[in-house]
Amino acid sequence: MRSSHAITGGLIWAVVLAVAWTGIAAAQEAAPAPAPATPVAPAAAxxxxxxxxxxxxxxxxxxxxLARPEAAMxxxxxxxxxxxxxxxxxxLSVRSDKSGVTLATGRGMTQLTPIVEKISALIVQGARDVRKDTDEIERWIKMLEGTPRQFLMGTERLVNSAEYAVPQLIAAMENPRTSASLRERITTILPRLGKDAVxxxxxxxxxxxxxxxxxxxxTLGKIGYGHAAPYLKEMAERKGMLAxxxxxxxxxLASCAGRKALSKPVAELFYDLADKYYSRAESLGPDSRYETSNVWYWQEGLGLTYKIVPRVIFNEVYAMRAAQAALVHDAKFDPAIPLWIAANIRKESNLLVENARRTAANLPAAKDPTHPDDEPAAAYYALAGSAKYLQAVLARALKENDLAVATGAISALKRTAGTKNLVAVLDDQGGAQPLVxxxxSPSRLVRYMAAEIIAARPAKRFTGWHLVVPVLIESLRQSGTPIAVLADPVLDRRNEIKDLIRxxxxxxxxxxxxxxxLQAARDGAGADVAFIATDVTGPGFR
Incomplete structure (x- = not known):
């Protein structure tokens, strides 16, 4: 059985992932209050x-x-x-006829826009709160056993709750006291929960x-989304599984991922899933309406639980989990190691950027509940990786122009790799030399970091050695001020734009x-932006 606390390993490299599980606290029922001496109006539910x-x-x-924004305000x-x-x-919004259209009209009135945005945010949050209300979900599940009308109403609301309804629906099916008729009706509605419940x-x-x-x-076969594939394959091959x-x-599995998936190892399927999460495949993305998303776990004795993570790190968290699962099933499945390292670096970087935004907006800092406080930072695991894995991380970062992952990989290479490994050719990367x-790279920082590391380790000439000195010279000439390349055959116009840039x-x-x-910029400290202030009809501008 797969464990969320598994130890991820490789031939040389090992990572211990400790996930701090959060339990579900049982709600305590308050004692009923004594009846009041005199009748009072009931409070709103x-x-x-x-x-x-x-x-x-x-x-x-x-x-x-009525187009009266002052009064509406x-x-x-x-x-x-x-x-x-x-x-x-x-x-209120769902019970009002065409409220969405009316709010859109109000959003178009400049002075009303901020208020409409805040009220719309409340509506979105309210919709989510209703979806995950456990008491309501329990009531809707009970409605499945009622009249045909109650069944339809309960089904509609459970479908709207989607992923939030799954824990209680599964618990009801596991409960030996649940009636056969309710089990059958739950089985009927589960596929209607759709992708959100996968x-x-x-x-x-x-x-x-x-x-x-x-x-x-x-149910997963009927829903038909590919991210269920490795979990289905894993269960099918589990020891002692009923035929x-x-x-x-x-x-x-064949319905979700095609018949070819039947012949793939579990590790490969998990790696493919990790790669899709890391690449931010649209079908795997979190709900863009919300700032947070749920990461789901199975805990024996508790059933389904979830941790709420900032949306900006959702893909990276799941990429790491899937890469870890690949290594659990095959410790020699090397491609999963650099993918895990890259996702960890990017997760940490995304969270730093998000918290900078939150600080500027005077909002509380976001945290990663899947990362225990005493667990080392991403740099620790990057340093634990061999040069081979770090070069693979760098190769991918360069391909995707991911500055955070590239600089993270280079920093680790600087501290761990010898000269030979720095300029080694990676056969699994098509003969590439990532550090060279x-x-x-379009990024100055990446160029400078790479050249600095290679220059600090004298060695025989290698493919790309001639780039080291020019890049270092470019670095030394840097003043920290943005540089623009400006071309215009008309001197007065060129001087006017030059003054604006300065x-x-x-x-x-x-x-x-x-x-x-352009040649002058190359001979100097490089450039950040180019301006061609002309109609592009003169010689040298075509």
Missing amino acids: PGEPDEKLKDLWTNFLHYIL SYGKAILDANPDPRQVYY RPLSESLQSKDPYVREVVAR RIAHVANGA AAMG TAGGEVVDADNFGKA
């Missing part, structure tokens, strides 16, 4: 808007439709000042209940011919 909020909402939409501010539960605003359903294949395994495998269930899993290729804080290398200007 949680999530249900009260009359005052309904009135504010109605007037807000009314004045938008006063009601919009009043809604926000009331600090409503987002679910209340969501319920990740938690895939984790559910680790259930020990044969019925759950078979139902979930069939009937293994047959169902293989059928679902880095000296031709006023903006840049340096200028100019000439009446683009070739001359």
